[in-house]
Amino acid sequence: MLHTVDFRRWALVAAGGVLVAVAACTKEEAKPPADPTKQVFEDFAKRVDNYMKVRKPLADSVGELDPTRSQAEITARGVGLANALIAARAQAKPGDIFTPEVATILATLIKQEYSRRTEPVQETREDQQDELPDFVPQVNQVYPTTYPLATFPATLLPLLPPLPEQLEYRVVQHYLVLRDIEANVIVDVMPNAVPT
Amino acid sequence: MTSLTFARALRIAVAAASVTATAVAALPAQELALPRQSGSVRFLVLGDAGTGDREQYEVANQMIRYGRVFPFTFAIMLGDNIYGSERPQDFEKKFTRPYKVLLDADVEFHAALGNHDDPNQRYFKPFHLDGSRYRTFKKGNVRFFVIDSNYLDPAQVKWLEKELSASGSDWKIAYFHHPLYTTARRGPEVELRAVLEPLFVKHGVDVVFTGHEHIYERLQPQKGIYHFTVGGAAKLRKGDTRPGSLIAARFDRDRSFLLAEIAGDSLYFQTISRKGATVDKGVLVRREKR
Numbered sequence A: 001m002l003h004t005v006d007f008r009r010w011a012l013v014a015a016g017g018v019l020v021a022v023a024a025c026t027k028e029e030a031k032p033p034a035d036p037t038k039q040v041f042e043d044f045a046k047r048v049d050n051y052m053k054v055r056k057p058l059a060d061s062v063g064e065l066d067p068t069r070s071q072a073e074i075t076a077r078g079v080g081l082a083n084a085l086i087a088a089r090a091q092a093k094p095g096d097i098f099t100p101e102v103a104t105i106l107a108t109l110i111k112q113e114y115s116r117r118t119e120p121v122q123e124t125r126e127d128q129q130d131e132l133p134d135f136v137p138q139v140n141q142v143y144p145t146t147y148p149l150a151t152f153p154a155t156l157l158p159l160l161p162p163l164p165e166q167l168e169y170r171v172v173q174h175y176l177v178l179r180d181i182e183a184n185v186i187v188d189v190m191p192n193a194v195p196t
Numbered sequence B: 001m002t003s004l005t006f007a008r009a010l011r012i013a014v015a016a017a018s019v020t021a022t023a024v025a026a027l028p029a030q031e032l033a034l035p036r037q038s039g040s041v042r043f044l045v046l047g048d049a050g051t052g053d054r055e056q057y058e059v060a061n062q063m064i065r066y067g068r069v070f071p072f073t074f075a076i077m078l079g080d081n082i083y084g085s086e087r088p089q090d091f092e093k094k095f096t097r098p099y100k101v102l103l104d105a106d107v108e109f110h111a112a113l114g115n116h117d118d119p120n121q122r123y124f125k126p127f128h129l130d131g132s133r134y135r136t137f138k139k140g141n142v143r144f145f146v147i148d149s150n151y152l153d154p155a156q157v158k159w160l161e162k163e164l165s166a167s168g169s170d171w172k173i174a175y176f177h178h179p180l181y182t183t184a185r186r187g188p189e190v191e192l193r194a195v196l197e198p199l200f201v202k203h204g205v206d207v208v209f210t211g212h213e214h215i216y217e218r219l220q221p222q223k224g225i226y227h228f229t230v231g232g233a234a235k236l237r238k239g240d241t242r243p244g245s246l247i248a249a250r251f252d253r254d255r256s257f258l259l260a261e262i263a264g265d266s267l268y269f270q271t272i273s274r275k276g277a278t279v280d281k282g283v284l285v286r287r288e289k290r
Helices: A002-030 A034-060 A071-086 A099-114 A121-131 B003-016 B056-068 B089-095 B101-104 B119-123 B154-166 B189-203
Strands: A167-172 A173-178 A185-190 B043-044 B072-077 B108-111 B135-139 B142-146 B172-174 B205-212 B218-219 B226-230 B247-251 B256-263 B267-272 B278-285
Touching: A071 A173, A071 A185, A071 B089, A099 B226, A167 B072, B003 B172, B043 B226, B056 B101, B056 B142, B056 B267, B089 B226, B108 B142, B142 B154, B154 B189, B172 B189, B189 B205, B218 B278, B226 B256, B226 B267, B247 B267, B247 B278
Parallel strands: B043 B072, B072 B108, B142 B172, B172 B205, B205 B226
Antiparallel strands: A167 A173, A173 A185, B043 B256, B135 B142, B218 B226, B218 B247, B256 B267, B267 B278
């Protein structure tokens, strides 16, 4: 009899435990799954941040630039910063910041955005690229100083991850380029990003 | 600067500038179509100027010539301020030398960036960008909004909306490189228009000046806004404009620039060719007064 009571008590405790476990499992399942895009963009932001950490002491070493009447001073600062960045990132290679994961997402975003464009917009974008001589952008390359910078599509920019003010996106043929503005250096490239 | 001191400064500057001294002939006063009202805001508009070629210098000489009878205190540059390489000697050849007389007369140049401009031009003090790609400044009762249309990122759009809504000026003039409307071959920047035009309409921008197309166009008001394309201060795309309902006036046979005078609720303008001929002129009334 005692045995039976003990068993019943044990059965009740066990049942309660199962219920708690089931509830916990259900709670676990109700959690929204982690957003893979968010994770990839966070990783992208970290890589951009790492670049900025490399850049900061180099920018400090060439000095802050205030508006000046001397174009020579502006040029010297830009070239100094470019040389320092290229030397510090001598091992940099395509995809260091535009990793395959972020590249896949960005390419999809850009493709979708391009497919929504009307014909006049597509023509505008083609014209923008027409002004740009053919060249293959490379990591650590100084953007050719005699070439124009193709205007970046105004409605595409808000869809891309934000950048610090020292960096910008540019489109060169089918490449998405990450460019250091003051140094005029190509920081990373992403081929086949833009429909041609 | 008064008319007298400007004219004196120009005489001194012309005498000092051997490059332009022989080329600048006097302008008969009757060729001027602007009223020169006391206390008015007077300025020069030029776009796509920085080639360093002979044509740029010839257009600059007309600016000087007109400046003698229409003293203006500042100029707005609509982008492509320096084409090609941007070495110190390029700034000399493509900006400082052609406009030396004006610079010596303390005319301020307020530049916007074009697609041929290195964004580092924002550090070049004579362009008055104060280290920023976009900015705003005020002259008299006119607020100017200088926009970087090459890279209209969300931060710039936010800034623009804030500045537009804070502006209590009578006149609001926006200027940048790419035209929102044009009949020229390359066509309007429709994406830019989709972002900017609603802001301009909402906050009552009166006039938009752009360049990029190497012609002159004055368009019929679009959603209540006057649009000018003044992109021929050195380069030219001959025959590139098209007639049609969009156009109020056009000139594509030679280079050109524009002079403007704002007095009260009126904006007077005169567009002048490289040869010194008036190719367009008129007066616009501010939108709230129309």
